[in-house]
Amino acid sequence: MSQRSAGPELLRLIELMARLPGFGPRSARRAVLFLLKRKDQMLLPLADALRDAGEKIDRCEICGNFDTVQPCAVCQADGRDDGVICVVEDVPDLWALERGGSFRGRYHVLGGVLSAIDGIGPDDLHIGPLVGRVEAGGIREVILALNATVDGQTTAHYVADMLEGTGVEVTRLAHGVPVGGELDHLDDGTLAAALRSRRDVKR
């Protein structure tokens, strides 16, 4: 829209919103209008929540999670197993595992995966600090919970190589049929992996 029909404040807000993942110029305009119509219930609270998050939330210096405390709540929590580190690509994966609630060790966020196309090399990821944590001792097992994509698996192999010689056990998540999944809709690779890793029914 032209400068005449909307002031610079509005254009700037729409321009910033349009950069959010999943948003474009049209959906950003719609969202901004939605916010302007709900100034007290949505727009100002969102401005405050953003500023609040920006001022208080930082990366945990140990694991790379986002939190308001340093180290983060997961790294600080009592009753978790200090001997197991679960390596994830990014924070949403950590959140997903925490939602599941079945992992009770510590985490390490790599901040991405190796990618020749995107030009992401080992130095762009937090692999060094992971090796440092393992070498500091007290770790029995490192679980590589990376995505089952080519880049994810390349990264898993690279991290496993880096940890060789530290004496720690390096594992990865099992491949198999998703719970609730139908065989007919699975790809051949998953089916083959599930068959290879078959288990005794009674276990």
Place this chain on the structure above:
Amino acid sequence: MSQRSAGPELLRLIELMARLPGFGPRSARRAVLFLLKRKDQMLLPLADALRDAGEKIDRCEICGNFDTVQPCAVCQADGRDDGVICVVEDVPDLWALERGGSFRGRYHVLGGVLSAIDGIGPDDLHIGPLVGRVEAGGIREVILALNATVDGQTTAHYVADMLEGTGVEVTRLAHGVPVGGELDHLDDGTLAAALRSRRDVKR
């Protein structure tokens, strides 16, 4: 995610973002993470832009547009035709017409359309102020630029009825083939309307 893996500030931000049109919990988490990773380039500027917009932008008391000045830039602009008012459902429609740049009169934003399902009656729309503007005199024509939906056309008829007796000419946008549109992809209603409103090739 649980309270343990993310602080209340983060949960609040995700919860607010998830209420934006086009966003849900998953896309909101993705957007928040995107913002947290770009704190200085995105998160804090967005917080400032929202606060700025919230403090400075208000509805124009004449036409209902959003702007930082009162009345809005379009109502204030010189060289526009004060005798023609274009009635739109909401501000994005006004923006769309301004982007087009072919309308040089004034606007009136209804703030919605009549809808029995959503319980929106005439009193919920800015129809009274429109009649007031017309009755104040100096208006030759009111263009009803409402969506070609059932609710939009119902509203157009209602507004036209309200303006009856004021002596003003009430028009609506033409139906027809969109520029660049293919006949094969058009619905029958549009095709029939385009045929009815056919014009001499040389005009």
